[in-house]
Amino acid sequence: MDILQKLYDMTAFGELFQSPGTILMLLIAFGLLYLGIKKRYEPLLLVPIAFGVLLANFPGGNMAVTPSNSVNNIAHLTLIEIAKDHGIMNMLYYALIKTGLLPPLIFMGVGAMTDFGPMLRNLRLAFFGAAAQIGIFTVLISAVLLGFTPQEAGALGIIGGADGPTAIYTAIILAPDLLGPIAIAAYSYMALVPVIIPLVVNLTVSERELKINMKKQDKLYPNKTKIKNLRVVKIVFPIVLATMVALLVPSSVPLLGMLLFGNLVKEIGADTERLFDAASNNIMNAATIFLGLTVGATMTSETFLNSTTLAIVGGGFLAFAISIAGGIFAVKTYNLFAKKKINPLIGATGLSAVPMASRVANEIALKHDSSNHLLQYAMSSNISGVIGSAVAAGVLISFLG
Amino acid sequence: MDILQKLYDMTAFGELFQSPGTILMLLIAFGLLYLGIKKRYEPLLLVPIAFGVLLANFPGGNMAVTPSNSVNNIAHLTLIEIAKDHGIMNMLYYALIKTGLLPPLIFMGVGAMTDFGPMLRNLRLAFFGAAAQIGIFTVLISAVLLGFTPQEAGALGIIGGADGPTAIYTAIILAPDLLGPIAIAAYSYMALVPVIIPLVVNLTVSERELKINMKKQDKLYPNKTKIKNLRVVKIVFPIVLATMVALLVPSSVPLLGMLLFGNLVKEIGADTERLFDAASNNIMNAATIFLGLTVGATMTSETFLNSTTLAIVGGGFLAFAISIAGGIFAVKTYNLFAKKKINPLIGATGLSAVPMASRVANEIALKHDSSNHLLQYAMSSNISGVIGSAVAAGVLISFLG
Amino acid sequence: MDILQKLYDMTAFGELFQSPGTILMLLIAFGLLYLGIKKRYEPLLLVPIAFGVLLANFPGGNMAVTPSNSVNNIAHLTLIEIAKDHGIMNMLYYALIKTGLLPPLIFMGVGAMTDFGPMLRNLRLAFFGAAAQIGIFTVLISAVLLGFTPQEAGALGIIGGADGPTAIYTAIILAPDLLGPIAIAAYSYMALVPVIIPLVVNLTVSERELKINMKKQDKLYPNKTKIKNLRVVKIVFPIVLATMVALLVPSSVPLLGMLLFGNLVKEIGADTERLFDAASNNIMNAATIFLGLTVGATMTSETFLNSTTLAIVGGGFLAFAISIAGGIFAVKTYNLFAKKKINPLIGATGLSAVPMASRVANEIALKHDSSNHLLQYAMSSNISGVIGSAVAAGVLISFLG
Amino acid sequence: MNEPLSTALIVLAVGMITVFVILSLVVFSGNIIIRIVNKYFPETSINPSSVSKTPIINTDLDSSKMAAIVAAVDVITKGKGKINKIEKS
Amino acid sequence: MNEPLSTALIVLAVGMITVFVILSLVVFSGNIIIRIVNKYFPETSINPSSVSKTPIINTDLDSSKMAAIVAAVDVITKGKGKINKIEKS
Amino acid sequence: MNEPLSTALIVLAVGMITVFVILSLVVFSGNIIIRIVNKYFPETSINPSSVSKTPIINTDLDSSKMAAIVAAVDVITKGKGKINKIEKS
Numbered sequence A, B, C: 001m002d003i004l005q006k007l008y009d010m011t012a013f014g015e016l017f018q019s020p021g022t023i024l025m026l027l028i029a030f031g032l033l034y035l036g037i038k039k040r041y042e043p044l045l046l047v048p049i050a051f052g053v054l055l056a057n058f059p060g061g062n063m064a065v066t067p068s069n070s071v072n073n074i075a076h077l078t079l080i081e082i083a084k085d086h087g088i089m090n091m092l093y094y095a096l097i098k099t100g101l102l103p104p105l106i107f108m109g110v111g112a113m114t115d116f117g118p119m120l121r122n123l124r125l126a127f128f129g130a131a132a133q134i135g136i137f138t139v140l141i142s143a144v145l146l147g148f149t150p151q152e153a154g155a156l157g158i159i160g161g162a163d164g165p166t167a168i169y170t171a172i173i174l175a176p177d178l179l180g181p182i183a184i185a186a187y188s189y190m191a192l193v194p195v196i197i198p199l200v201v202n203l204t205v206s207e208r209e210l211k212i213n214m215k216k217q218d219k220l221y222p223n224k225t226k227i228k229n230l231r232v233v234k235i236v237f238p239i240v241l242a243t244m245v246a247l248l249v250p251s252s253v254p255l256l257g258m259l260l261f262g263n264l265v266k267e268i269g270a271d272t273e274r275l276f277d278a279a280s281n282n283i284m285n286a287a288t289i290f291l292g293l294t295v296g297a298t299m300t301s302e303t304f305l306n307s308t309t310l311a312i313v314g315g316g317f318l319a320f321a322i323s324i325a326g327g328i329f330a331v332k333t334y335n336l337f338a339k340k341k342i343n344p345l346i347g348a349t350g351l352s353a354v355p356m357a358s359r360v361a362n363e364i365a366l367k368h369d370s371s372n373h374l375l376q377y378a379m380s381s382n383i384s385g386v387i388g389s390a391v392a393a394g395v396l397i398s399f400l401g
Numbered sequence D, E, F: 001m002n003e004p005l006s007t008a009l010i011v012l013a014v015g016m017i018t019v020f021v022i023l024s025l026v027v028f029s030g031n032i033i034i035r036i037v038n039k040y041f042p043e044t045s046i047n048p049s050s051v052s053k054t055p056i057i058n059t060d061l062d063s064s065k066m067a068a069i070v071a072a073v074d075v076i077t078k079g080k081g082k083i084n085k086i087e088k089s
């Protein structure tokens, strides 16, 4: 009958039968919602991503992100034309994500919520945030050997930076087609840090090393400069660091410059509280919603269900593990030559994934020596790990972008 | 004198004399401000709409929304060109309204402020939110008979959905030229619900029916399933509903999907509080301002002062009244066959206009039986009426868009 | 060696040696940060502007605003193309600043934070906000004589309006290339009002005049109408004023109309509190961040380091001083004919720079007569000075834009 | 029957059917969810720890305690202070 | 006189006249509004119920009561607590 | 060695060198800043008046006083009120 036919045409059943992969995508959405809600894995990102998957996978809703190509030419339409021809989700995606706008705005918010105090108090340890970027580049090379283009390989490697916005920003520029699975992998493994760090630590660090007590070492070999006026230092530091980064790795300025700006308006205090509030709340929260929903909406069965996604899941894990190990071995190497020993856990937290990595490291340390509170020490390399991976992203973009 | 001539040219007097309808538009703006401020009719929308009318109607201000046509070709200019050639109000209108972006964002906020609890506790009554959509389609047919195009007729009918963002979203897609009067009619009649519902109820419901006491019926025929874990139900419900809607009425996903996403981040609680805050405050409030001002700015004397506007005012009222009556007769029909009777006021609130319709129904019920507190029951069909009209909008868009 | 060469190419050193002016720009950024943070000169604007300068001046970061010209044709690209080819800072600049969007949004916030009460209570004094706009037009003529185009001269003169968003809005429309230095000059001189006003007052006002005690005059010649219902007056006033401005100076509607809308939603109170919150917080704070960063990013060594900037610095100061003197002489002239004398400081605050000018005037008055609290009186001409300069901006745009 | 009218009639039919189907599914799936949750997750909250972090709306401090707090503030402020928000902890 | 200069002079004249006219109208219309409101709406608030919901800024609790509240908080917090905002009710 | 691989190896080298250089500069410049500030601005806060307006996060009211305030609120609200934020003054 005519009406029933029209009714059927209106539904998404036809499309569902044509691309049964959609059902798998629905299950993935439910799985991500389960992880985000029940397991509390990074719910601020995984819940909107999962809901984006849910909304996008029935084509009639016009809510899936369409990759731009020479036929549809989306990236050269105006926003109004995109909205008209491809729906509001594409409009949001092309305006906010494809342009690379949201990750820097989120970094501004991250900066406004970051306290460089722990790093400044144990500045020496910040150095170990460098070694923990090795996973990024190792996986880059492995992926190239597996046949990925250097761009895709770089986007895959950056998962090892253990920093969501950095991974998304790099993926947007180097390999926008892989954005969805890369974002999922980055946030999932960040949520799995309490599992991954102990795993790598067990394989690489001895019981004796885990018992190195940072506070006792500090008492044995006191050499730290006491900070007399923390407030002034905290205000000057982001300004100086922004200048150096702008000079040396200009391509990481959109990320690090915005992070340091956010941090500065926080440290100035009452005089810029309106800016702090916008950076850490209004802009940050709205950006998070739009980032999550649109990244989720890129994940349709055509773009997600393929072997590349599996490689990203595997490669991402590898990048995490190698980064952690890199940090640990840097500390071990240092300990070979220095009298004042450092607990290798401080290297592991160079991964970033602030502050969860530090908490995990602290718990491991306490398990082996109940007086070994190393949280404040771990935070130093942990925060510097964020800087480290943003710098690494800048290098990737500068060479491969 | 030269200077005086230039002074005169700068003012809007010349234009005022050329199109005296402007004065009528000013009076309409003042009238809407009076309704919004003094009568407190939906002030969050009517005040910005009225101020938009005020700002738009002196052409020199370049603040009126210009319809796109084949000569000016606005809908194919970039936003920067629109702002340069047609002013910021057109930029905001074409970026936020013409693209259909704001209504889904407002629906996300509505979802974040909606509690499905009352509906879940009296789930059976949700069914009556369906019958109360009949006004939409009745007026659609009437308007077609009067000579409107099906698209215009659909945009006119959706006023009977008694839901502001749904009406605006549908009008943007089906008949953008009628956006202004449709928005005004929708919000005005929503504000007039305390007048319209009693009117229709008096004409259609008997004293005996109004005395049907929902709580006593519940005690006489207890059959409801008690909800043991409301929190889990409230989290699972929006996910399941979003999936079903996406499958069956994909074209209503931009509205209902966003509403259910907003609801989900609210129900998850602390873990997604930042998203909840963005959805229900930051994004919602900014969207409301821009929606109101730009919708107001579409209402110039050329577009507003014509017989179509009168038809919309009349048709909108009709749609409201028929929707209410539809809900009432659905309950009456049900009561013919069921032992457990339902108060027809529960049907009337299927209209939506949450929560005012429920409050009005409750007051009417209490007037006839001071123990008949049916607010919680009315809220069930009231909330389901929102879903119902968004589904109806999806069907209209899918067939006529 | 190859790697070292590539490493060097990645840094901004090459560009630094090619345009050594960049170092000067860095010093200017540090200087502005010092003024904003340590001296607390308008930190909400100067800190983001200064950081914008810092981020923009190393070209590799792709964070500098590129002026649109016939070769790059930026103003006719889509936002997505701008972001891709010219980076996110250009995208933000062209979307938010070049379109003229942010100043009206900031004016909406200013309106939502302005209390017209003091002006309404001393309405007569509002008149002196007119005379204090003379600096705008005097500097316009001087600049034309110095060889500036009328457009540039108007943008330069508007600094004398002592109102940041007005100056930025006018500069965007009349002389976008001068935006950076004009914004800096406007905000710096506004911060220097505690220095500039006493300077001009010392040169033009006698000890005897400074001792004119406003309260005593009010007692001697009581003639003010008492306001019986301030709430209603405050609600009606912005509506009436918006209508008059729209009729007489349509080109100032984007600024004044939005200011009056913001004020209205504040005065309505609880019924529109969501709109008030969006106008005065969410939208305002985000707009301030983006305005500051992008205005700063326009200031590269090529656009900033030239004699025009010096002329703007000089001309801006002149415009400020003449505006103050204009207000003072208007009062003096009035005092020649009126029995009820007015303190010339009330004229000086016609400059605007709310509320700092009023506080400064109050302190000067108290220094000469410790019972002469004229803050409330000064606020009247002070607030009307904002209206005055927005009207002046409208005239400039209307004739020169 | 002219074309627009027949379109309108089809939209009427399809529209009302769809609305009834969707709201039936709301009722039906809602009941299924309630039953499943009642059976398999009758008591456990999704995140035990978040019981103490209920969202900022719908605080249901019972009214007597709320009244007590309001009264206390009232005494201090002589009726001019207003409590904005009290979060359950 | 060259063209830019004559333009500038016209802008000066038109600009200052306009500013004076608008601010005169501000004074004039303000007075009219005050008179009309005094005459026809001398006491009634626009929305009686919203008297208790004045917007969050410009609370004018008189200073003595404010001081009392601040003092009370001060005692408890030993001078380290700060009252952010008290709304009139 | 194929081209992509040599690119990848160069990126590895340049990347790790850059990261080490930048983080060395973080350590180095951080130490310089601390020394300079210790020497030239050992005590003065940047804005004396802003000491009383520290930003809203990281309030470090010491825990005993915080506990006292919380307890006080607890008594009134019978454990259901929660203090959101206390700003140092």
Ligand code: NA
Pocket: A132, A160, A161, A162, A163, A350, A351, A352, A353, A385, A386, A388, A389
């Ligand atoms: Na990292």
Ligand code: NA
Pocket: B132, B160, B161, B162, B163, B350, B351, B352, B353, B385, B386, B388, B389
């Ligand atoms: Na409805």
Ligand code: NA
Pocket: C132, C160, C161, C162, C163, C350, C351, C352, C353, C385, C386, C388, C389
């Ligand atoms: Na001024």
